[in-house]
Amino acid sequence: MIILVTGGAGFIGANFLDHYVPRLPEHRFVNIDKLTYAANLGSLAAISGRDNYVFRRVDIADAAAVDAAFDEFKPDVVIHFAAESHVDRSIAGPREFVRTNIEGTFNLLESCRRIWPGGTGLFHHVSTDEVYGSLGDEGMFTETTRYDPSSPYSASKAASDHLVRAYHRTFGLPVKLTNCSNNYGPLQFPEKLIPLMISNALDGKPLPVYGQGTNVRDWLYVQDHCEAIWTVVEHGRVGETYNIGGNNEVRNIEVVKNLCRILAEETGKDVAPLEGLITYVKDRPGHDLRYAIDATKIRTELGWSPKETFATGLRKTVRWYLDNRAWVDSVRTGAYRQWIEHNYERR
Ligand code: NAD
Numbered sequence: 001m002i003i004l005v006t007g008g009a010g011f012i013g014a015n016f017l018d019h020y021v022p023r024l025p026e027h028r029f030v031n032i033d034k035l036t037y038a039a040n041l042g043s044l045a046a047i048s049g050r051d052n053y054v055f056r057r058v059d060i061a062d063a064a065a066v067d068a069a070f071d072e073f074k075p076d077v078v079i080h081f082a083a084e085s086h087v088d089r090s091i092a093g094p095r096e097f098v099r100t101n102i103e104g105t106f107n108l109l110e111s112c113r114r115i116w117p118g119g120t121g122l123f124h125h126v127s128t129d130e131v132y133g134s135l136g137d138e139g140m141f142t143e144t145t146r147y148d149p150s151s152p153y154s155a156s157k158a159a160s161d162h163l164v165r166a167y168h169r170t171f172g173l174p175v176k177l178t179n180c181s182n183n184y185g186p187l188q189f190p191e192k193l194i195p196l197m198i199s200n201a202l203d204g205k206p207l208p209v210y211g212q213g214t215n216v217r218d219w220l221y222v223q224d225h226c227e228a229i230w231t232v233v234e235h236g237r238v239g240e241t242y243n244i245g246g247n248n249e250v251r252n253i254e255v256v257k258n259l260c261r262i263l264a265e266e267t268g269k270d271v272a273p274l275e276g277l278i279t280y281v282k283d284r285p286g287h288d289l290r291y292a293i294d295a296t297k298i299r300t301e302l303g304w305s306p307k308e309t310f311a312t313g314l315r316k317t318v319r320w321y322l323d324n325r326a327w328v329d330s331v332r333t334g335a336y337r338q339w340i341e342h343n344y345e346r347r
């Protein structure tokens with residue numbers, strides 16, 4: 001089978017390819033990625049020379065380039081990871097989110113429709129729990145929760161989800177969707193909460209916590225997300241949506257304190273000076289209070305469940321960042337530093 005992965009040089013896509021390319025030699029994996037600031041081909045060094053892996057630099061918002069890639073590789077399956085993914089960036093500049101997340105998804109759907117006649121192929125859309133908006137203190141998101149996105153990022157992902165379902169209902173395109181909670185783990189760009197806090201703590205820089213730090217996220221180790229996606233690709237029902245989550249709700253301030261404690265244990269430092277770096281900063285506009293995923297459907301129907309607990313996953317993640325300082329340095333380009341200065345100087 002030819003499996004075309006979009007955004008395979010980003011955090012989740014690279015973890016997915018790194019895991020499955022060596023384990024599934026019977027399939028050929030094609031990675032198309034624009035290589036934005038969030039991408040790093042160095043993350044794929046272990047698989048880049050393998051016979052069943054190929055990379056092409058493609059902007060999914062460029063319809064002709066997407067068509068050309070589909071004509072060259074004629075994929076049987078598309079797993080669509082590519083997106084602008086950072087909520088704060090979508091507030092500072094939403095245009096790229098509309099372009100990549102909506103127009104890019106549209107271009108991929110059109111190419112699929114063109115090359116897959118009569119209900120063949122599979123388009124797997126990787127989406128987020130943020131499309132459901134914010135929860136109060138009670139309740140969980142199920143697959144039938146009404147869409148109510150808060151940020152330009154989540155609105156653009158919601159629009160892409162709607163397009164994917166519309167192509168199934170209208171044109172019979174075989175699609176599956178997964179909506180997942182917050183991922184963490186190796187190779188995550190250090191603009192997101194967990195890797196930002198780890199790298200700032202190691203550099204002795206402030207740990208900027210938005211608002212009071214009381215917002216709650218449901219954290220899932222990235223490898224568990226990748227395994228859930230592959231389970232749905234292989235065994236999920238066409239036209240269905242599966243929510244994926246860790247059943248692991250934690251307040252942001254607890255995440256940051258946990259990280260300080262693990263960093264102290266792993267480096268032999270005192271925890272107090274690390275916790276002393278915690279700085280409360282101006283809240284994110286439209287900040288969703290709480291996310292919680294009800295993953296009953298994927299658990300009961302497909303038998304998936306996460307392998308990592310938050311304690312084991314967080315320690316693995318801290319260890320990975322400690323052992324891979326060169327990776328972090330390599331992604332902190334001039335553009336990264338500009339973004340960090342721009343985002344936090346206004347808070
Ligand atoms: P990321 O920002 O780390 O990586 C995104 C990748 O997409 C990068 O390699 C980037 O170069 C590529 N890309 C961006 N614009 C592109 C374009 N126009 N053409 C081609 N490639 C382009 O994102 P991630 O965290 O790995 O997220 C992957 C997917 O999973 C996204 O669709 C995101 O919405 C979804 N998701 C993420 C999380 C999370 O916690 N990170 C949770 C649920 C769902």
Ligand code: DAU
Pocket residue numbers: 085086087088127128129130180181182183191192193194196208209210211213215216217252284291
């Ligand atoms: O829920 C899934 C989503 O999780 C994905 O769809 C997104 O792509 C991904 O970026 C993530 O979105 P969040 O906004 O939840 O993640 P982020 O790491 O940006 O923030 C996590 C929480 O931490 C959130 O409540 C905001 C807060 N935060 C974040 C940063 C970057 C801080 O308090 N300080 C910070 O510096």
